[in-house]
Amino acid sequence: MSKFEEKVIAKIRSRAEVGKKKYGTTMEREDLSLIEWLTHLQEELMDAAVYVERLIEDTQCPIHGLAAEHFPNSLSSCPYCRRLRRGTETLKTD
Numbered sequence: 492m493s494k495f496e497e498k499v500i501a502k503i504r505s506r507a508e509v510g511k512k513k514y515g516t517t518m519e520r521e522d523l524s525l526i527e528w529l530t531h532l533q534e535e536l537m538d539a540a541v542y543v544e545r546l547i548e549d550t551q552c553p554i555h556g557l558a559a560e561h562f563p564n565s566l567s568s569c570p571y572c573r574r575l576r577r578g579t580e581t582l583k584t585d
């Protein structure tokens with residue numbers, strides 16, 4: 492198993508402990524209906540999609556939309572406006 496699976500396993504164990512302390516229950520709870528489980532899943536997937544969209548935008552010039560992988564230098568400033576992608580926050584003015 493790779494370090495990535497090991498890290499995910501550790502995080503799942505930690506979340507289970509936090510959930511048990513915070514809500515006093517585990518994933519073995521029997522008080523939710525099928526539709527309530529599916530609704531929880533859908534809400535988590537919608538949150539995940541929003542996080543992915545945010546991170547995709549973080550890789551792009553906010554004006555030209557180019558992904559950082561198309562920027563010619565390693566510091567990832569846009570070749571057209573020299574703006575650095577979001578997260579680096581400084582605007583080059585040369």
Ligand SMILES: [Zn+2]
Binds near residue numbers: 552556569572
């Ligand atoms: Zn740009």
